[in-house]
Amino acid sequence: MRDIAIILYFLALVPMILRWPFLGILGWSVVSYMNPHQLGWAYTESLPFAMLVGLATIFAFVIQPGRKSIPLQPLTILLAVFFGYTTLTTLFAVAPTAATSKYVEFFKIMLMTFLTIPLMASRERIHALVWVIVLGVGFYGVKGGIFTLITGGDHRVWGPPHTVIADNNQLATALIMLLPLVRYLHLQTADKWVRYGLLLAMVFIGVSIVGSYSRGAFLACFACLTWMFLKSRHKLPVFMLGLGLVVFMLFLMPDQWFSRMQSIEDYASDPSVQGRFDAWTYALRLAEIRPLIGGGFAPNYNEELFMTLVPDAFKVRSFHSIYFEVLGEHGWPGLILFLTIGVTGLVTAQRIAAQTRDRPDLTWAHDLASMVQVSLVGFAVGGTFLNLSNFDLYYHILILLVLTRVVIAPDLAKAPEPFRTRPATAGGGAALPGSAAS
Structure with missing residues (x-):
């Protein structure tokens, strides 16, 4: 029944995409981040739902009337140049078959990323996209947090199989990037019960990150929480979340978790860390002999070259x-x-936050830019120890900044509405901004 429900969902989605193309971006995000087809019990795992939704979206976009353009912003230009450069390096790849496969995946990611811009350029659609991302990835965060609490942290939290976040480390980094987006929704949601739900989700996601046993995520999580505390308008919930995670780690996590975290200090005898050093050495030496084009996508699949450049390595590593x-x-x-x-993403986010700081009508843009900046910090720190340079969530988060700039540009061009203030009271109290004159 679960497989049938998943198939019916996507079959019903296609005609809706043809009528409203922006639903294709939301549907593709569901496939990319939640991977519902991996939750089936039979044959849905192998069905090409991403291709189905992607093709429907592209077709609907092409036949849609009206102007279709990509804004020339620093981020869009840089992303286009970077993609073009990866195309060049793929032509000279040292492992052509593996490089072509990875390039095709990156091409799909960039195509849908750029399609997001013309199809989602409104405040409501940006908000809907954030909700879909949060619900998709957050499902595994909440699930993992509950699992960690039930098992007392005795087992690691893993992501959905056969996906980019299947590994515990990759899932943890994705959840770190997600936490600020959950916080954005928490700040922007008026319904108190939804706010409570989002706050609880943040707790479960935090517990899930701890339960992943990821050492890199352990460092990235607290870097992210510190930055989120500094960027939040209301800091108490973030402080309480960080404090709660510390208490949880100290009193509830088992001894093997602490042994895992303490191994960060003893990296010299850790074979996993030494294997990473071998791979990093390979990257440096490959860049020495091919400084302009590198090895193309997936050069570690050329085992002979790897062992030639790093002869002391025990085996080929990612x-x-x-x-x-x-x-x-x-x-x-x-x-x-x-x-x-x-x-550029960090600077763009900072600029948007600065431009909208004193604009109550653009508080949503200020909150989103501030939280996106936190997500980018989480990716920058967590990605230090992971193969996630082609992570679609990273590029989608960058595009949120592009969309935000497009949407707020007309409002920034206009002067904000004047806010009347109430004269000071006899007791010397200051008037509240936006209050009616007495």
Whole structure:
């Protein structure tokens, strides 16, 4: 029955996409982030739902009347240049078959990422997209948090199989990136019961991150929470979340969890860490002999070259770092572009937050930009130890900034409505902004 329900859902979605193309972006996000087909019990795991939704969205976009354009913003230009550069490096890849496969996946991600801009350029649609992302990834965060509480943290939390977040480390980083978006919804939601639900979801997601046993996520989580505390308008819920996680770790997590975290200090004898050092060495030496184009996507699939450049390695390893992954795949120009995209995202978020700080009518944009900045920090820190340079959630979060700039541009061009203030009272009390004159 579960498989039939999933199939019927997607079959019903296609005609709706043809009528309202923006639903294709939401549907594709459901497939990408929640992976509902992986929750089936039979044959849905192998059915191409992403391709079905993607093709329907592209067709609907093409036949849709009206102007279709991508705004020329620093982020869109950099993303286009980076994608073009990966196309070039793929042509000279050292592992052509593996590189082509990974390039095709990246092409799909970038295509749907850029389609998001013209199809989701309104405040309501941006908000809907954030909800879909939160519900999709957050499902596994809440599920993992409950699992950790029930089992007392004796077992690791894993993501859905056969997905980019299947690994415990990758799931944890995705959840770290998600926490600020949940906080954005919490700030923007008026219904108190929905707010309570979102607050509870943040708690479960935090517990799930701890229960992942991911050492990189352990560091990234507290970097993210610290940044979120600094960026939040109301800091108490974030402080209480951080305090609650500390108490949970100290009093409820088992000894093996602490042993796992303490192994960060003893990296010299950790074979996993040493394997990452071998992969990072491979990336550096590959960039030495191919500085401009690197090895193309997935160069570690060329085992002979890996062992030639790193003869002391025990075996071939993945890069386990977004930075060394991009360096090894696309050389120094690729890494510079990748880093520039991340920095530009942070600067763009900061600029939006500054422009909307004193605009009550644009509080939503201020909150979203501030929380997106936190997500980018979480990705930058958590990605130091993971192969996630092609993570679609990262690029979708960047596009949220592009969309926000497009939507608020007309409002920023206009002067804000004047807010009348009440004269000071006899007791010297200041008037509240926006209150009626007495």
